[in-house]
Amino acid sequence: xxxxxxxxxxxxxxxxxxxxxxxxxxxxxxxxxxxxxxxxxxxxxxxxxxxxxxxxxxxxxxxxxxxxxxxxxxxxxxxxxxxxxxxxxxxxxxxxxxxxxxxxxxxxxxxxxxxxxxxxxxxxxxxxxxxxxxxxxxxxxxxxxxxxxxxxxxxxxxxxxxxxxxxxxxxxxxx
Numbered sequence: 001x002x003x004x005x006x007x008x009x010x011x012x013x014x015x016x017x018x019x020x021x022x023x024x025x026x027x028x029x030x031x032x033x034x035x036x037x038x039x040x041x042x043x044x045x046x047x048x049x050x051x052x053x054x055x056x057x058x059x060x061x062x063x064x065x066x067x068x069x070x071x072x073x074x075x076x077x078x079x080x081x082x083x084x085x086x087x088x089x090x091x092x093x094x095x096x097x098x099x100x101x102x103x104x105x106x107x108x109x110x111x112x113x114x115x116x117x118x119x120x121x122x123x124x125x126x127x128x129x130x131x132x133x134x135x136x137x138x139x140x141x142x143x144x145x146x147x148x149x150x151x152x153x154x155x156x157x158x159x160x161x162x163x164x165x166x167x168x169x170x171x172x173x174x175x
Contacts, residue, residue, distance in 0.1 A: 002059035002100070002174045006034045009065040009076040013038065018106050018151040018159060019066060025163035026170045033058070037075055044075060046082040052095075055083070060100040060173045061140075063131070066151070067107045070127045080134060089138040101135035102173055103128055103145040104166065108152045124149075143173060 006026070010019050013036065027034050035054065041047075055061055065072050087093045105124065113119045124147050135142035146169045148154075148162045 001031045003057065004029075004032045004060040004062060004170060004174055005054050005058040006032060006062045006064055006104075007076075007079070008034055008036045009038065009063060009073050009079070010036075011038050011073050011075070016066070018148055018154060018162070019064065021159050021163050022064065022104065022106075022148065022166045025167050029167070029170060029174075031174050032170060037079060038073075041075060041079075044078050046079055048082050048085065051079065051083040052085075052088055055096055055099070058099070060102060061096075062102040062104055062170075062173065064104040065106075067105055067124070067127065072105075084134070084138060094139045097139035099140050100143055100173055101131070101138075101140040102143040103131055104147075104169070105145060106148045106151045109149065111149055 006023070008019070008023060010016055013019060023034055026032050033054075063072070063076060065076060068074075084090070084096075089096050105128070107124055109119070111123075115123060125145060128145055132142050134140075146166060148166075154162065
Protein backbone atom coordinates (compact mmCIF):
# COMPACT_ATOMS: atom_id res chain seq x y z
CA UNK A 1 0.00 0.00 0.00
CA UNK A 2 1.39 3.38 -1.02
CA UNK A 3 2.10 6.05 1.61
CA UNK A 4 0.15 9.28 1.05
CA UNK A 5 1.04 12.77 2.27
CA UNK A 6 -1.95 15.09 2.24
CA UNK A 7 -0.78 18.68 2.16
CA UNK A 8 -3.80 20.55 3.50
CA UNK A 9 -3.66 24.16 2.34
CA UNK A 10 -6.64 26.02 3.79
CA UNK A 11 -6.18 29.48 5.35
CA UNK A 12 -9.53 29.25 7.19
CA UNK A 13 -9.55 25.57 8.03
CA UNK A 14 -11.01 26.20 11.47
CA UNK A 15 -14.14 27.59 9.84
CA UNK A 16 -14.36 25.03 7.02
CA UNK A 17 -17.19 22.56 7.24
CA UNK A 18 -16.41 20.62 4.04
CA UNK A 19 -12.61 20.38 4.18
CA UNK A 20 -12.80 19.38 7.86
CA UNK A 21 -15.23 16.59 7.03
CA UNK A 22 -13.06 15.35 4.17
CA UNK A 23 -9.92 15.33 6.34
CA UNK A 24 -11.76 13.65 9.20
CA UNK A 25 -12.83 10.87 6.82
CA UNK A 26 -9.26 10.03 5.77
CA UNK A 27 -6.88 11.21 8.51
CA UNK A 28 -6.87 7.90 10.35
CA UNK A 29 -6.33 5.70 7.32
CA UNK A 30 -3.25 3.58 7.88
CA UNK A 31 -1.24 4.93 4.95
CA UNK A 32 -2.21 8.63 5.21
CA UNK A 33 -0.47 11.51 6.98
CA UNK A 34 -2.06 14.97 6.94
CA UNK A 35 0.12 18.08 7.08
CA UNK A 36 -1.69 21.37 7.67
CA UNK A 37 0.56 23.86 5.88
CA UNK A 38 -1.09 27.01 7.25
CA UNK A 39 -0.65 25.63 10.74
CA UNK A 40 2.99 24.75 10.06
CA UNK A 41 3.88 27.94 8.17
CA UNK A 42 1.72 30.89 9.28
CA UNK A 43 4.62 33.18 8.32
CA UNK A 44 5.11 31.50 4.90
CA UNK A 45 8.71 30.53 5.78
CA UNK A 46 8.84 27.01 4.39
CA UNK A 47 11.21 24.46 5.95
CA UNK A 48 12.43 23.18 2.59
CA UNK A 49 14.51 20.34 4.01
CA UNK A 50 11.57 19.04 6.06
CA UNK A 51 9.14 19.31 3.14
CA UNK A 52 11.50 17.55 0.76
CA UNK A 53 11.97 14.76 3.31
CA UNK A 54 8.18 14.33 3.48
CA UNK A 55 8.00 14.11 -0.30
CA UNK A 56 10.75 11.49 -0.45
CA UNK A 57 9.12 9.38 2.28
CA UNK A 58 5.76 9.19 0.50
CA UNK A 59 4.58 7.63 -2.75
CA UNK A 60 1.71 10.05 -3.28
CA UNK A 61 1.49 13.76 -2.58
CA UNK A 62 -2.03 15.12 -2.51
CA UNK A 63 -2.77 18.83 -2.17
CA UNK A 64 -6.15 19.54 -0.60
CA UNK A 65 -7.40 23.11 -0.81
CA UNK A 66 -10.45 25.25 -1.52
CA UNK A 67 -10.50 27.10 -4.81
CA UNK A 68 -9.62 30.72 -4.09
CA UNK A 69 -10.31 33.06 -6.99
CA UNK A 70 -10.20 30.05 -9.31
CA UNK A 71 -6.78 29.02 -8.04
CA UNK A 72 -5.12 27.66 -4.92
CA UNK A 73 -4.44 29.58 -1.73
CA UNK A 74 -1.20 31.58 -1.92
CA UNK A 75 0.72 29.41 0.55
CA UNK A 76 0.59 26.52 -1.90
CA UNK A 77 2.34 28.59 -4.55
CA UNK A 78 5.00 29.58 -2.00
CA UNK A 79 5.37 25.94 -0.97
CA UNK A 80 5.84 24.81 -4.59
CA UNK A 81 8.31 27.61 -5.34
CA UNK A 82 10.35 26.84 -2.22
CA UNK A 83 10.20 23.05 -2.09
CA UNK A 84 10.50 21.92 -5.70
CA UNK A 85 14.11 22.98 -6.14
CA UNK A 86 16.66 22.39 -8.88
CA UNK A 87 18.34 18.98 -8.64
CA UNK A 88 15.63 17.84 -6.25
CA UNK A 89 12.45 18.02 -8.32
CA UNK A 90 13.97 18.87 -11.72
CA UNK A 91 17.28 19.52 -13.44
CA UNK A 92 19.96 16.87 -13.31
CA UNK A 93 17.98 14.90 -10.68
CA UNK A 94 14.27 14.16 -10.58
CA UNK A 95 13.92 12.68 -7.10
CA UNK A 96 10.11 12.70 -7.28
CA UNK A 97 9.96 10.90 -10.61
CA UNK A 98 7.15 8.36 -10.76
CA UNK A 99 5.41 9.52 -7.58
CA UNK A 100 1.71 10.33 -7.83
CA UNK A 101 0.63 13.99 -7.72
CA UNK A 102 -3.03 14.54 -6.82
CA UNK A 103 -5.40 17.39 -6.06
CA UNK A 104 -8.50 17.41 -3.87
CA UNK A 105 -10.30 20.72 -4.13
CA UNK A 106 -13.55 22.23 -3.01
CA UNK A 107 -15.64 24.76 -4.91
CA UNK A 108 -18.51 26.89 -3.69
CA UNK A 109 -20.23 26.80 -7.08
CA UNK A 110 -21.62 23.82 -8.94
CA UNK A 111 -20.72 22.09 -12.18
CA UNK A 112 -23.17 24.36 -14.03
CA UNK A 113 -20.99 27.37 -13.21
CA UNK A 114 -17.77 25.45 -13.95
CA UNK A 115 -18.60 24.91 -17.59
CA UNK A 116 -17.78 26.68 -20.85
CA UNK A 117 -21.30 28.15 -20.80
CA UNK A 118 -21.26 28.85 -17.06
CA UNK A 119 -20.24 31.92 -15.10
CA UNK A 120 -16.67 30.65 -14.58
CA UNK A 121 -16.32 29.76 -18.30
CA UNK A 122 -14.16 26.67 -17.63
CA UNK A 123 -14.40 23.35 -15.83
CA UNK A 124 -12.51 23.12 -12.53
CA UNK A 125 -10.06 20.73 -14.17
CA UNK A 126 -8.89 23.49 -16.54
CA UNK A 127 -8.16 25.83 -13.62
CA UNK A 128 -5.88 23.07 -12.32
CA UNK A 129 -3.72 23.01 -15.48
CA UNK A 130 -0.72 24.62 -13.71
CA UNK A 131 -0.62 21.57 -11.44
CA UNK A 132 -0.62 19.27 -14.44
CA UNK A 133 2.37 21.23 -15.72
CA UNK A 134 4.14 21.00 -12.36
CA UNK A 135 3.64 17.25 -12.20
CA UNK A 136 4.88 16.85 -15.76
CA UNK A 137 7.92 19.08 -15.22
CA UNK A 138 8.94 17.08 -12.15
CA UNK A 139 8.16 13.74 -13.86
CA UNK A 140 5.43 12.93 -11.38
CA UNK A 141 2.21 11.18 -12.38
CA UNK A 142 -0.72 13.60 -12.29
CA UNK A 143 -3.95 11.97 -11.12
CA UNK A 144 -7.49 13.02 -11.93
CA UNK A 145 -8.60 15.46 -9.22
CA UNK A 146 -11.19 14.90 -6.52
CA UNK A 147 -13.60 17.84 -6.63
CA UNK A 148 -16.38 18.65 -4.18
CA UNK A 149 -18.82 21.20 -5.58
CA UNK A 150 -21.44 23.48 -4.02
CA UNK A 151 -19.75 23.53 -0.64
CA UNK A 152 -21.94 26.37 0.63
CA UNK A 153 -25.15 24.38 0.21
CA UNK A 154 -24.18 20.72 0.73
CA UNK A 155 -26.57 18.92 3.03
CA UNK A 156 -25.17 16.74 5.81
CA UNK A 157 -26.14 13.68 3.77
CA UNK A 158 -24.38 14.99 0.64
CA UNK A 159 -21.29 15.80 2.69
CA UNK A 160 -21.27 12.28 4.12
CA UNK A 161 -21.42 10.85 0.58
CA UNK A 162 -18.58 13.18 -0.51
CA UNK A 163 -16.53 12.04 2.49
CA UNK A 164 -17.11 8.37 1.65
CA UNK A 165 -16.13 9.07 -1.96
CA UNK A 166 -12.96 10.79 -0.74
CA UNK A 167 -12.01 7.67 1.21
CA UNK A 168 -12.48 5.62 -1.97
CA UNK A 169 -10.38 8.14 -3.94
CA UNK A 170 -7.56 7.91 -1.36
CA UNK A 171 -7.75 4.10 -1.42
CA UNK A 172 -7.45 4.16 -5.22
CA UNK A 173 -4.35 6.36 -4.98
CA UNK A 174 -2.85 3.95 -2.43
CA UNK A 175 -3.39 0.87 -4.57
